[in-house]
Each structure stands twice: as structure tokens, then as C-alpha cells.
Amino acid sequence: MTVTIQDVLDKLLQPVRGLPLKVDRLISGQADASVTGIVTTFMATNNVISKSAACGANLIITHEGPFYNHLGQIDLLQDNGVYLEKQKLIEESGVAIFRFHDGIHRYQPDGIMTGLLRSLGWEQYVNQHRMAATTLTIPTMTFWQVVQALKEKLRVPFLRAAGDLSMKCSRVGLLVGYRGSGELTIPLFEKEDVDLIIAGEGPEWEAPEYVRDAVNQGQQKGLIMLGHQQSEEPGMRYLADTLSRMFPDVPVYFLGDSPCFHVV
Template sequence: MKLTIQDVIQHLTTDITLPENTVDQLLIGSADQDVQGIFVTFMPTHHVIEHAVRLNANLIIAHEPPFYNHHSQTDWLKNDPVYEAKRTLIQEANVAIYRCHDAIHRYQPDGITEGLIQALGWSAYVEQHRPEADILSFPGGTTVQDIAHHMKKTLGLEYVRVAGSPTMDCKRAAVLVGFRGNGSLTIPLFQNEELDLIIAGEGFEWETPEYVRDAVQQGKEKALIMMGHAESETSGMKLLADRLSTVFPTVPIHFVADQPIFKVL
């Protein structure tokens, strides 16, 4: 029995109410195309697309857009050589790209957060699943430094960024993936959930980091770990690939992650 791209989209969005201005859509390709193979990734980079072509995968399911802005607008990129080269690669390869962003964040629990928590081996520490964050309780004697080192080792990260004291004991923390590290989300959590630590993907650097700095200067024990946007969300897309492999066992399904975008010099 043939599997079409629409069949895959239907599975990804079953029982999910997408927002009116959702970014989840088939950005490139036709929904009635037969699926030969699926590539699941966080970011559909030029390298990822080339890799998909080599493995004869004609559907890429990506969490983020291929063309450098949240709503996948391309008018502003007209005649840009990088955009044109990537667009040509996609067209010539006849690869379809479906963006799975809003739906996976609306899974119960949030599919991206769940992937990160499972990858870190922290499922037993989760006290509460919230739409924007998971609330965790760590065993006694766990320090911010212990948590940071565990994240680096387990996820293969070159670095994470820490604000606050690395040797501070951490009993309660919140994990916020992606671009959820802004003050409007994190600062109320510190107070309402009596948190010691926020672990986030990224956010405005003049908000949560500065709040933590002021808290520390006032003698309050608070800390922040910023791990990077892709670093916080890639594991969720890998979990999605694993689940799709179970649902569609006759279709080759691959997960691929590109190299980290930033280097420490």
C-alpha cells in the first residue's frame, strides 16, 4: 500500500488544533506525492537536503524553516545567491519539505520537550508538564555544575552557558526548549514554582540572564543554563523519527542532525 505525503501529515496532526496563524505546512512539494523515504531533522540545512537526496528520501520533516525566517517568507530573499542555490537544490531533487513546529509542541506532553527530557534521562525527575515547560525535582546534592556537565556529556555538547553560581545546589528546575527563555516566561516560573534553576534553549540576553545576575547580587540563589536553540530541540525531532518508524515500518525513515552552528574559539 502506497503512502502519500498527505497520509504522513494527517498522522502528525491527528487530534491537534493548530493555531490560526500556524507555520505548519507543506512548504515545498505536493501532498499527493508518494513517499519513498523520510528525513526528520531540526533544521533543513543545505547539508541535510543533500544527504536526503543521496539516500533517496523525498520528504523532509523539519521543525524549523529552510529560508531563515519563522513564517517562511521568501520575497525578501529574491536574487540572494545562498537562497537561490538552496532553492535550486530542492527543486532539482524534487524533495518535499513539511514543517512540523506547532503540532509537535501541542502534543501531550510537548513532543520536543519530551524528547529532550528522555535524552537526558530525566523522566523520573519530572513533577509537572506545563505547556511552556517541564518542572523537575533533582536529587539532593545535585549542583548546577553537575547538571551542566551531564547535559554536555549526554548530548555531546561542546559547551553550555551558565549564569549564577555553578556550585549552587539545585533542587527544582524548569526546562524550556527553543525560544522560550525570555523573561515573560522564565521570571514568573522562578517565583511561582520556587525554582533554583532555569534550563532554556535561548532567549533575549537582556531579560532572564540579567534577572539572574541581579538575584545573585542580592544574595538569592538562582541560576540559568542556556544550551542553544537547536541543542534543546533536536532530541525532540529524533524522538519523532523513532515514533514514525514504528507507525510506518515499510518506509525508510532517517533522523539527521547537522553539526553545531557555533564554535568556541
């Protein structure tokens, strides 16, 4: 039975039907085209687009937009060489690209969070899923041990951490993507009495500086910034598994790219 791009999008959006989704849309391709294969990814980079075409997939479901800003505004890129070259690659490869950002975050629970919890093996430790964060009680370990566990389970070469690495941790606040702001993290420290917050990214002068002052005052608080990509890729890997069950006759792949940043 032929599966169209619209069939896939209808399945993805069914759990959030009727909710406002600001940036989720088909960026390239035609909704009535038959699907030969599906790729899920955090970011539709040049590498991911080329690899998708090479494996015969003509639908990329990307969490973040391919053109370097959240709202997908391309007015300022019309004469930009990098944008034009990428647009040419998309056209020549014949892939359709669907941005799936707000929708998966509005799954109950958040689909990106679900993927991260699964990758960490922490599903059984969840206390509460909130709109932007999940609180957990993990087996007590040192801050340093948590760092090493994250690096191993998420296969990341480095993390950024603030706080005393020898402190004991059990109460954890977990936030994916760009949710590491002081506005979201500080209430978790204060009202939920978490020892450690693990986030994707956020302003460096908000939560990290709060932790610095807290530690200087003798409090046991810690913060880990995974990186935006590293915190959300597991959710898109989880989505690939979900789509494989929905469409068992369609090849489905998760494709990632190498970390954007390097320690130099």
C-alpha cells in the same frame, strides 16, 4: 502498501486536528507523491537536504523553516544568492519539505519537550507540564554537575551558564526553543521556586541579568542556555522513532547538522 506524503501529514496532524497552526505547511513537493523515505530534522540545511537525497528519502520533516525567518516570508529573498542556491538544491534533489513546528509543540505533552526529557533521562522527575515549560525535581546535584550531565547526554561541546556553579540544584524549570525570555522564566523562579532554569535561547538582557542580580543579592539561582538547536533536536529525533512505528515499511532517519556556533 504505498504511503503518500499526505498519509504521513495526516498522521502527524491527527493529534492537533482543528487547532490553528500558523507556520506548519508543505513548503516543497506534492502531497500525493509516494514516500520513499522520511527524514526528520531540526533545520533543513543544505547538508541535511543533500544527505536526505543521498539516502533515498524524499520527505523532510523540519521543525524550523528552511529560509531564515519564522513565518516563512521569502519576499525579501527573491534576489538573494544564498536563497536561490538553496531553492535550486531543493528542486534538483526532488525532496518534499514539510515544516512541523506548531503542531508538535501542541502535542500533549509537547513533543519537543518529550524528546528532550527522554534524551536527558529525566521523564520520571517531571512535576508538571505547562504550556511553555516543564517543572521537575531532579536528584540534588551541583550546578556544575548539571552542566556536565547536559553536555554528555546531549553531546554538546559547550553551554552558556549564569550563576554560582557550586550551588546545589534540585528544582528545575525546562524550556525548549525560544522560550528563555524574562516573561517566561522569571515567574518560574519566583512562583515555582526553581533553583535552575534550562532553556534553549532568549534575550541576553532579560533572564541572565535577573539571575545576575539575584545572585548578587545572595539568592541561589542559575540559568543554562542550551542553544535553540540543541534544545529541540532531541524532539525531532523522538519524532523519527514515532514515525518508524507508524510506518514500519518506510525508512525513517533523523539527520542533524553540526552546531552553528563555535567557541573561538
